[in-house]
Each structure stands twice: as C-alpha cells, then as structure tokens.
Amino acid sequence: MRVPFSYLHRQFKARVSGEKEQLLDAILTDIKEFVQTGDFTLGKKGEEFEREFASFVGARNAIGVNSGTDALFLSMKALGIGAGDEVITCAETFIATAAAIAAAGARPVFVDVNDEFTVDAALIERAITTRTKAIMPVWFTGNAPDMDAIMAIAVRHGLVLVEDSCTAINASFRGRHAGTFGAAGAFSFHPLKNLNVWSDGGMIVTDDDLLTDKLRMLRNYGLKSRDEVEIFGYNSRLDTLQAVVALRLLADVKAYTDRRIAIAKTYDQAFANIDQIEVPPRHGYIRHVFHLYMIRTENRDALLRYCQERGVEAKIHYPLPLPYQNCCKDLGYKHGDFPQTERDCRTIITLPAHPYLTNEEVDYTIETVSSFYRSERE
Amino acid sequence: MIETRRGNAGVKIPYVDIGAQNRALKKELLSAMETVLDHGNFILGQELETFEKQFAEYCGVAYAVGVNSGTDALFLSLKALGVGPGDEVITAPNSFIATASVIVAAGARPVFVDVRNDYNIDPNRIEMAITPKTKAIIPVHLTGRPADMDPIMDIAVNGDIFVIEDAAQAAGALYQDRRTGALGNIGCFSLHPLKTLNACGDGGIITTNDPEMSEKIKRLRNFGLINRDETTMWGYNSRLDSLQCATLLVKLPFLDAWNARRRANAEVYRSMLAEVVAVPQELPYEYSVYHTFVVQTEKRDALQGYLESKGIGTRVHYPLPIHLQPAAQHFGYHKGDFPECESQAERILSLPVHQGLSESQIGYVAETIKKYFKG
Numbered sequence: 001m002r003v004p005f006s007y008l009h010r011q012f013k014a015r016v017s018g019e020k021e022q023l024l025d026a027i028l029t030d031i032k033e034f035v036q037t038g039d040f041t042l043g044k045k046g047e048e049f050e051r052e053f054a055s056f057v058g059a060r061n062a063i064g065v066n067s068g069t070d071a072l073f074l075s076m077k078a079l080g081i082g083a084g085d086e087v088i089t090c091a092e093t094f095i096a097t098a099a100a101i102a103a104a105g106a107r108p109v110f111v112d113v114n115d116e117f118t119v120d121a122a123l124i125e126r127a128i129t130t131r132t133k134a135i136m137p138v139w140f141t142g143n144a145p146d147m148d149a150i151m152a153i154a155v156r157h158g159l160v161l162v163e164d165s166c167t168a169i170n171a172s173f174r175g176r177h178a179g180t181f182g183a184a185g186a187f188s189f190h191p192l193k194n195l196n197v198w199s200d201g202g203m204i205v206t207d208d209d210l211l212t213d214k215l216r217m218l219r220n221y222g223l224k225s226r227d228e229v230e231i232f233g234y235n236s237r238l239d240t241l242q243a244v245v246a247l248r249l250l251a252d253v254k255a256y257t258d259r260r261i262a263i264a265k266t267y268d269q270a271f272a273n274i275d276q277i278e279v280p281p282r283h284g285y286i287r288h289v290f291h292l293y294m295i296r297t298e299n300r301d302a303l304l305r306y307c308q309e310r311g312v313e314a315k316i317h318y319p320l321p322l323p324y325q326n327c328c329k330d331l332g333y334k335h336g337d338f339p340q341t342e343r344d345c346r347t348i349i350t351l352p353a354h355p356y357l358t359n360e361e362v363d364y365t366i367e368t369v370s371s372f373y374r375s376e377r378e
Numbered sequence: 379m380i381e382t383r384r385g386n387a388g389v390k391i392p393y394v395d396i397g398a399q400n401r402a403l404k405k406e407l408l409s410a411m412e413t414v415l416d417h418g419n420f421i422l423g424q425e426l427e428t429f430e431k432q433f434a435e436y437c438g439v440a441y442a443v444g445v446n447s448g449t450d451a452l453f454l455s456l457k458a459l460g461v462g463p464g465d466e467v468i469t470a471p472n473s474f475i476a477t478a479s480v481i482v483a484a485g486a487r488p489v490f491v492d493v494r495n496d497y498n499i500d501p502n503r504i505e506m507a508i509t510p511k512t513k514a515i516i517p518v519h520l521t522g523r524p525a526d527m528d529p530i531m532d533i534a535v536n537g538d539i540f541v542i543e544d545a546a547q548a549a550g551a552l553y554q555d556r557r558t559g560a561l562g563n564i565g566c567f568s569l570h571p572l573k574t575l576n577a578c579g580d581g582g583i584i585t586t587n588d589p590e591m592s593e594k595i596k597r598l599r600n601f602g603l604i605n606r607d608e609t610t611m612w613g614y615n616s617r618l619d620s621l622q623c624a625t626l627l628v629k630l631p632f633l634d635a636w637n638a639r640r641r642a643n644a645e646v647y648r649s650m651l652a653e654v655v656a657v658p659q660e661l662p663y664e665y666s667v668y669h670t671f672v673v674q675t676e677k678r679d680a681l682q683g684y685l686e687s688k689g690i691g692t693r694v695h696y697p698l699p700i701h702l703q704p705a706a707q708h709f710g711y712h713k714g715d716f717p718e719c720e721s722q723a724e725r726i727l728s729l730p731v732h733q734g735l736s737e738s739q740i741g742y743v744a745e746t747i748k749k750y751f752k753g
Contacts, residue, residue, distance in 0.1 A: 024415065028408065035404055038396025040571040040579050066446055067578070069601075069615035095601045095609055100542035102612040105485070191420045199418050199579075199619030200446070221449075221475050222705050227696060229475045229703040232482040235449035239579030241621070318606050327602050327609040 010356035042242035044185035059205035064238030068166035068188025074099035121149035139168030259355035282302035293353035393691030423620035441592035444618030448568025501529035519548035522669035552665035641734035671731035
C-alpha cells in the first residue's frame with residue numbers, strides 16, 4: 001500500500017459539497033468564466049475572497065498577497081519594523097518566518113520551543129532587548145502557541161504581535177481563530193496548506209483599518225490612486241485566478257479540517273501505547289489543525305526509512321535547526337543554544353494525515369509504525 | 379471589435395481588452411492548465427523549466443529564470459549583484475514606479491537621468507550622474523522601444539558598472555537585430571496581463587548569459603535553499619507558478635505575430651497623425667513593439683476628454699514623473715530637474731494599439747483625432 005503525503009490528486013476528484021459535480025470540474029468551470037473577463041490583477045473575485053476569508057477567521061479585514069512569506073514581510077513593513085529592530089520568533093519553523101524578518105531589514109531573535117513545537121513562552125522575556133520591536137509566534141504544525149502568555153508579554157513590554165499563522169487555517173486558541181490575536185496575522189495558501197490554491201498565495205488579516213490601507217498600498221507599489229505614489233511599495237498581489245480557486249475550497253475547509261483532526265486523534269490513541277513514541281501534549285482549548293502530524297521518537301532515522309520502504313510517505317520538518325542554517329551565520333548562534341529544537345530535529349517525524357486518507361490507509365500507517373517497534377524488539 | 383452600439387454615437391474602442399485576447403485562446407489555455415492539474419506540481423514544476431528554456435531561446439540568451447513579477451525580476455537582480463545600502467543605481471524618471479521601487483527596496487538610492495524624445499534614458503547624460511557609489515544602471519525600454527544600449531554598455535564597461543535592462547514593456551523588441559533581454563548583463567521582463575507577452579496574473583522572468591547570476595537568482599527566489607533542507611543565504615519567495623507558465627507556453631508562439639499587429643497599427647497612426655500630433659519615429663537601430671503608442675500634443679487633456687466622449691479609451695503613461703512623486707520627496711529632486719521628462723509628462727497620450735484592434739478601428743481613432751484638431 002502507498003500512503004501519499006500529498007493529496008492534490010485526490011482533492012481534485014472530491015465532490016463539491018452537497019453536489020454531484022467533481023470539485024475540479026466546478027473550479028475549471030469557474031476559471032473558464034473568469035479567464036474571459038481578463039480581470040486578473042486585484043480583481044473582483046479577489047475582493048470577494050478577501051471578504052469571505054476575513055469573515056471565516058473573524059477578522060475585520062483581509063488583504064490578499066503573493067505568499068505567506070510576503071504576508072509576514074508586508075505586515076512588518078506596514079508596522080514600521082525594519083533596520084535596527086529585533087523580532088523574536090520561534091527557533092523551530094520553516095525558513096520563511098525568519099526570511100521575512102531578515103527581508104524587512106530586522107534581526108530575527110530565536111527562542112527555543114516547548115514540547116509542542118511552538119515557542120516556549122517562558123523563555124521569551126529573557127530574549128527581549130531595547131531593540132525588540134515585535135514578537136512573531138508561529139502556529140507551527142497547525143498548533144497554537146501559548147497565546148495567553150505571549151499576549152501578556154507583548155502588552156507588558158509594549159511589543160507588536162505579528163502571528164505567523166501560515167499553517168493554521170481554521171485553528172484556534174480558546175475559540176479565537178489563529179492570526180487574530182495581534183496587530184496582524186499571516187496565512188499561506190501554498191498547495192500543501194489546509195486551504196490550498198494552485199500556486200503561491202497568502203493573506204494578511206487585521207482589525208486595524210489604517211494598517212489595512214497601508215497594506216493595500218504596499219502590496220501595489222504604494223499607489224494611492226492610479227498615478228500617485230504615496231510610499232515606495234512592492235508588487236505582491238494574490239492572483240485573482242487563485243481567489244477563484246480559493247472561493248470554491250473555502251466552503252469545505254472546516255469539514256476537511258475536522259477529518260484531519262479525527263485522523264490525528266486515531267494516531268494519537270494508537271501511538272500512546274508505543275513506549276518509544278512521544279506524542280506531544282494536546283489541549284482541549286486548542287483546535288490544532290495538524291497541518292503536520294508530528295511525533296518524536298529516539299530511533300527516528302530508522303523509522304523514517306522503514307516507513308518509506310513500506311510506502312508510507314513520512315517526512316522530516318525540518319532536520320536542520322533554523323538558527324544553525326548558513327543564512328543565519330551572521331546572527332552568531334551556536335550548537336547548544338536551542339536544546340529543545342535540536343532534540344526535535346533529531347527525533348521528529350511527520351506522518352501523512354491529510355483528510356483524503358482512507359481509514360485503511362490510516363490503519364496501515366499505524367500498523368507500519370507499530371511493526372517497526374515490534375521488529376526492533378525482536 | 380465593435381463592443382457596444384450607443385445610438386448614433388458609434389463604436390467603442392477600449393484602451394485595453396485583456397478578456398478578448400484570452401477568449402480567443404480559451405480552449406488552449408484551459409487545456410494547458412489541466413495538464414498542470416494532472417501532475418499537481420504547482421510550484422517550480424516542469425512547465426517553469428520548459429518556459430524558461432523557450433524564453434531564453436527566444437531572447438537569444440543562455441539562461442532565463444522565472445519569478446513572481448517584473449518588479450521582483452529587477453529586485454532579485456539587484457540583490458544578486460549585491461546592490462544595497464550606500465549604493466546608487468541610475469535609471470530614468472519617466473518609468474512606471476516599479477523601476478525605482480526596487481532600488482529603494484534593495485536599500486540603494488535611485489539616481490535619475492533625463493530622457494530623450496524617444497522616452498528612453500539619454501546615454502549622454504548618464505556619465506555625469508556616475509559617482510563612486512554607482513553600482514548599476516537600469517535603462518528602461520519604455521513604450522516597447524529599446525533604449526540606446528551600445529553607448530550605455532560602453533559607459534558601463536568603462537566604469538565597471540552592471541547594466542540591468544528593464545524590459546518589462548519590451549518582450550520581442552529588437553536593438554541592432556538583437557532581442558531586448560540579451561543586451562545588458564541581465565534582462566528583466568514583466569508578464570503582467572497588460573504586457574506584450576502576458577500571463578493570467580502576475581509573473582516575471584530574468585534573462586542572462588551569466589551562469590553565476592542565473593544560479594544565484596534561482597536560490598534567491600526560493601528562500602536561498604540549495605536543497606529541500608539547506609540554505610546558503612537569506613532569500614525570498616518569488617516563484618513563477620506552473621499554472622501561469624502553462625498559459626505563457628500557449629502564448630509565446632503568438633508573440634511575434636501580436637507584435638507585428640501592434641506595429642501595423644502603429645504604422646497606421648504614424649501615417650495618419652503626423653500632421654496633428656507628434657508621433658514616435660522609429661530609429662534605424664530599433665524594432666519597437668509598441669507596448670504603448672504615445673503621441674504628444676499641447677492639448678493632451680482636452681484631446682483625451684474628446685476621445686473619451688467618442689468612446690475611445692486612452693491613457694497617460696505617466697502623468698507624474700517618479701522624482702516628483704510624494705514617495706520620492708526625501709531624495710531631494712525638484713520640478714525642473716528633468717525638463718524633457720517633465721514636459722513629456724504634460725503632453726503625452728497613449729492611444730489604443732493592442733493586437734485585438736484592426737487597422738480600420740485604428741483608422742477610426744486616427745480620423746477622430748484629426749477631426750478634433752481640424753474641427
């Protein structure tokens with residue numbers, strides 16, 4: 001049996017909710033209509049998707065941009081974060097989080113993680129300096145950082161909060177949607193995200209109307225009108241074509257996310273019985289959407305090989321701690337600075353948990369992992 | 379194409395008609411998109427490589443690198459060349475704002491040089507603007523006409539300065555029988571829906587003969603990653619997606635024919651309008667693709683209003699030069715610094731010239747303009 005990590009092919013064959021039509025056909029019909037309008041850049045469908053996405057997450061405004069990375073970058077630019085500033089973020093995340101901070105001209109300051117792949121809030125305050133301007137917690141794997149503690153720190157120190165909620169569409173902390181806690185929240189619609197378009201794509205959500213105006217200018221060259229440039233800006237627009245795709249997918253995000261969560265629960269229960277596996281703590285007040293289903297195990301490399309040989313497409317997100325990447329060499333971090341992140345990089349494994357897996361495939365994945373540990377004992 | 383009949387008012391000729399061009403290719407575009415859906419490799423997929431290869435061949439260069447936009451093409455080129463704070467980059471003040479935005483985004487200072495009556499940077503004035511801080515020159519092939527590249531390259535070679543062509547408006551144009559994009563150290567194209575070669579969304583591509591630049595820009599566009607897990611430098615997310623490449627592969631074979639149509643339209647204007655407005659005259663070294671067909675007249679605003687009332691769409695590219703924009707105030711330029719550019723900004727008008735218009739429609743526009751002047 002092959003248990004694929006990517007689900008795009010299956011997604012296309014899925015049905016439109018409540019209808020007989022295949023999702024792919026429905027989207028292609030929409031695109032056929034759309035292509036004829038030529039309304040490709042900052043078009044009407046883009047505005048419609050922005051409105052619907054804002055209402056989906058419970059934010060006042062949403063601004064479509066070219067990628068989740070750009071969503072973070074533009075948020076910082078709009079908030080005036082740049083050269084000479086420090087932004088505190090999590091040591092365990094995709095490179096884009098730190099790349100966006102660096103692109104804004106600021107310095108990423110990394111803080112180690114807790115047991116749940118999110119920033120250890122207890123370590124944040126000692127990373128604060130006079131240059132610290134913002135905290136950027138990451139909803140890594142689709143899990144919520146400790147937003148109560150982080151909000152309190154931000155308020156206490158007068159720091160801006162920009163959430164990297166790129167992997168956390170439909171996730172929440174105490175009933176509040178990811179991305180809606182701080183000044184701005186960033187989302188990605190990259191093809192492997194929980195709401196996935198057919199190219200790069202991103203969105204910023206915010207309740208602040210002035211910030212919204214600034215972001216709308218920044219993504220479109222700082223243009224105030226067709227001819228007048230208020231501030232120097234960028235070209236970072238969510239393709240309207242992709243908004244057409246997203247409008248179809250948005251309707252089913254909750255149902256598919258529920259399925260993801262159900263699969264994760266099944267895994268959790270099965271792996272609770274395997275001593276060598278450490279399932280991270282789960283919390284009733286967090287809606288963890290399992291963009292990545294990650295567990296820890298001491299014999300990771302062997303398990304990874306074992307799974308891959310048996311068709312279970314397991315992966316590692318990510319094997320090399322971000323602060324030790326070559327791009328970070330000027331930041332002066334050294335091995336030993338982030339012990340929890342280092343432990344994770346050695347021990348984490350990501351199992352396929354997408355909503356299009358069949359129950360048989362979920363069982364097969366569990367059985368494959370279980371048999372690895374049985375064979376290990378023998 | 380006669381869009382709407384409005385009583386006796388006659389025809390309506392829109393300045394652009396992006397929909398029409400895509401309607402004509404609808405079947406091909408959709409089937410190309412479906413191929414991408416079949417493999418689901420939306421980012422850095424096979425279509426990108428194929429398009430990069432075909433576009434490099436088209437321009438006559440060794441490498442092409444697809445990125446998210448023409449703006450990003452310029453920005454990533456500057457980054458790849460190491461342009462940053464403390465550096466100066468020379469360019470023209472009459473371009474679209476993006477040309478200057480990228481210089482600012484890279485942390486450098488834009489230094490403007492006035493243009494000639496062909497709307498392109500005046501090579502004779504470049505030398506005076508060069509300082510020890512000058513790292514690059516960005517000549518813009520504005521309106522689809524190539525800038526006078528030979529003298530620019532001579533100046534650059536002598537000063538050890540890089541030349542980045544802003545060819546956003548000039549895909550397919552020729553200078554001394556060579557394609558734009560193959561004239562400087564790096565060429566930057568926009569594939570925005572309004573461009574001569576256009577995607578169904580934002581897109582851009584970089585051309586170069588320098589393998590090191592090509593490699594570096596490939597890393598910069600994808601977070602500095604050299605493989606799935608390792609980075610060598612800070613990078614960005616700026617990728618030309620597979621879906622847009624699929625549409626571009628459909629359109630690239632039509633580019634020369636579309637450009638020829640625009641040129642034929644331009645020729646009609648030129649022959650009919652020379653006595654009433656200033657029309658662009660082609661220089662011996664150039665093959666312009668007329669991204670815009672720009673005429674000049676003292677009565678620009680009145681003419682534009684008159685044409686509007688006759689259902690003819692026109693534009694001004696651009697009424698406020700970059701050095702006079704509110705965003706550029708801190709660079710210390712003033713009205714009067716670039717007299718040619720400033721005088722053009724008050725006189726220029728872009729007439730509809732796109733390949734979807736027939737020569738008879740162009741003739742109608744020209745007749746209407748003549749009627750305005752001759753009563």
